[in-house]
Amino acid sequence: MKPFKLIFTYALKYRAALALTASSMLLLVGAQLLIPWIVKTLVGAVTAPGANLDVMNLVRQLTITVLVVYLARAGLQFLRSYQAHLAGWGVVADVRKYIYEHLQRLSLRYYEDKQIGQLMSHVINDTDLFEQLIAHALPDVIVNLITFVAVTAVLFSLNWKLTLLSTIPIPLVLFSLQVYAKRVRPAFRSRQKELGDLNATLNDNLSGIREIKAFTREEQEARRIDHRIDSYYQSNLRALRLMATFQPFVDFTSSLGTLIVIYFGGQLALQGSLPIADLVAFFLYLEMFYAPVRNLSSAWEAIQSSLAGADRVAGLMAEDEEPHIVPGMLTPTTPVRGELSLRDVSFSYNPASPVLENINLEIPARSVVALVGPTGVGKSTLVSLIPRFHDVGSGSISLDGHDIREYTLESLRQQISIVLQDVFLFYGTIRENILFGRPTASNEDMIAAARTANAHEFIEAMPDGYDTMIGERGVKLSGGQKQRISIARAVLKDAPILILDEATSSVDTETELLIQQAPERLMKGRTTIIIAHRLSTVRSADKIVVLEERAIRETGTHSELLAREDGLYRRLYSVQRNLEPLIAASLN
Ligand SMILES: Nc1ncnc2c1ncn2[C@@H]1O[C@H](COP(=O)(O)OP(=O)(O)OP(=O)(O)O)[C@@H](O)[C@H]1O
Ligand SMILES: [Mg+2]
Incomplete structure (x- = not known):
């Protein structure tokens, strides 16, 4: 499954919460757009020649409107944040449950070359990233895109020439975003892998704490863990350095717009073709025009690392499960005889x-039946x-x-x-x-x-x-x-x-x-099969099977096998019999 499809499948269950999130986000954008417009109306009214008592009425109305807008914004912010997290953490919980069930259905062969800490990291850390995506990154992307489109429309209605001029730096910003995506995604992926390695090593060491103490390996093991922590730190730094290099560049490119508006806007106002109120509003909206571009870059970063996590989860889910119930398979309802x-x-x-x-x-x-034989056969x-x-x-x-x-x-x-x-x-x-x-x-x-x-x-x-x-x-x-x-x-x-x-x-x-x-x-x-290392425990078995070198060397009862002159069982048995009195003697 593709990472996006995986997330989408799980997010579908929370469509009501996501719909609420989306609608409150839309209304929030509207509320945000309203404020500069009110400021523009206010500036327009008070700077108009012959302002009087009527203007004071307008001022009161505007104050009340702003209060209502802010109150509505508070309510909407609650709704957005709560519903987004409801969906985000809900998806995380669902995915975790599913991964665990899936892990249980994988064959033991799958576990042979896996570290438990690595698997735990898939269940815990990689899924955490889904919350990042659903509750933060995706809403950020949507809000910022909508804001950007709406603000562009408003700016055009204020002054199309000035708006066109302020879009000049945008291609530069988009270009840097693209470069960023290519460079940073692998960096965040390797950061997550380092975290998994750190988890795995820690888990292993804490489980083997007895051995560490017994072999007085504390020093070396601490160094080994230090090394893991350092390499996680390094890959974290590497990823964040790329981001830190990029962020000021975006900020710089987007501030070029302000230069343009100051220079050309000032000229237009001087010529009288742009009212003061419109210029003020233009500045206020300009911030909303470039903020989305900047925010998109950090939301983009979050999306990258979430997708990397989803990628690993999807990889895990693609592992074949043990064959389960298939129609026509035998399911005895009474106990078998055991042959x-x-x-x-x-x-x-x-x-x-x-x-x-x-x-x-x-x-x-x-x-x-007793199975005996040298170790590792x-x-x-x-x-x-x-x-x-x-x-x-x-x-x-x-x-x-x-x-x-x-x-x-x-x-x-x-x-x-x-x-x-x-x-x-x-x-x-x-x-x-x-x-x-x-x-x-x-x-x-x-x-x-x-x-x-x-x-x-x-x-x-x-x-x-x-x-x-x-x-x-x-x-x-x-x-x-x-x-x-x-x-x-x-x-x-x-x-x-x-x-x-x-x-x-x-x-x-x-x-x-x-x-x-x-x-x-x-x-x-x-039906009993005993693997015994002390041959004295298998004497009464109906059949003793001696394994050696990938094959069955001999089978028989205890007495039959002992009767074989050059039998392996006879040799093993006599070695143990001779040793036991020796051990007993040494204890006295
Ligand atoms: N999960 C595994 N993956 C790869 N090789 C394995 C695995 N388990 C066992 N082996 C190898 O298979 C061989 C047989 O191992 P097995 O554990 O069956 O021996 P055994 O007869 O039970 O030994 P012992 O008497 O010490 O318990 C050994 O060479 C061992 O190294
Ligand atoms: Mg064994």
Whole structure:
């Protein structure tokens, strides 16, 4: 969508407010034009030969008229300002809501190379510019254009020769405006980009404050932020310097008109072909003739930067969304059985380095499959293909005999409970975080889920129990506690397929025990895929799949795999078994 079209589409909803704005603006221009005319009438009357009491009556009438005009102007100014902002900020709010919804519908692939701060800048800063445009820049342009046309007409009616003479500098002014537009638009665009970069870096640093302290990187990070702030400052300066260079030039060119009127107007008055009252009015109107030209240049600047913002928003909106509900897609109303089958699945994040190649795997309904293998072989990647966080490069995955691409994304994801490797908890209470799995669940169900995840005891021990607030990233909880809350969240969802991607960093003994000892509680009646780093947790799985080098190296049960003389599983297992007594010994 073109930036202008985008703004227009959203502004349409506020047409009533915009119409009120426009009509009050028109009346304001009229009020403004009236005042010099009253002054002209006054000067004409008092300088006329033989002025008398009748003139005093006129003076009183003019005073009252001016009072009425000023009062009306006050009311109109309120109306214009309020209605313009009503529309301006209304559009900003609508666009923000839409961008956020759109962002949620973009695939995870979109987020891979994006900084959160940059995206936030689109939602906040770029949309702010729409208000600039609708409530300030566009009204300014319209008011000034109308004023200019109306004043020109009045000036012509006063003295056409003098008016023609005063238009001589106008082409010069228009020329400089054009040069300005070409030079300044890119400058404002790069200023906005710098602001986005600054936002992104700040966001990143504040999120990583713990690491900054741990590595005593305060000095260097402060320098890095300084650099960003400086480069925003520099690009701001660059844009404003262009404007500052240009503004005095416009002022100068427009003041040439005053010189002309003083010189030629004075002559005309001396010859008696221009009444004094008309000359006075001419000067007053002349200011209104050139002010629009000057104002247009700053309104132009605001329009440039708003359009640059709208351009970025339009670019974001043009990003393809994840495929959503398409007629004919499967939307099972009852839970699926949970039989998964991967055929010749290949996948890569970028074509140069394939992550998975020709994976074939059958996962019967309600079975427990463990995925093991060295770090970075693609275990998390493999499970992320099931809820379609990413789509297979080639091959297919089917659920209950249907390709997962035949289901709507929503219904597919409703069938899957997932505990991701990097646990993320939202800012809010523990209760809210667990209910995230199923907001309509009863309190009993929520507590049962927490019990299943071995989380109930430690939650109860907290000062506010389930109503304890946890930080943006769950900072007040230990890694294991966060993990158990995220398991409770997945359990509460109660979907036919459960995916557990065990965290390497916070492998928590109790969680490990939970997975070892309570499979019937956690996994009963579900198809379960566990990615485990401690092989002791996967012993009871129906099938263990060992991944290595983009492919499945071996599959079997624990005992089958151990029986293989040169098996990878046997090697990994014996390494861990040998290490554990060593660790235990070193702790004593
Ligand atoms: N979003 C991504 N973009 C590009 N490459 C990625 C992305 N996520 C993972 N990779 C790469 O894909 C490969 C597989 O990563 P994956 O996270 O699936 O490994 P893993 O087996 O889960 O490892 P771990 O045991 O450490 O969790 C790695 O080489 C990784 O660098
Ligand atoms: Mg992983």
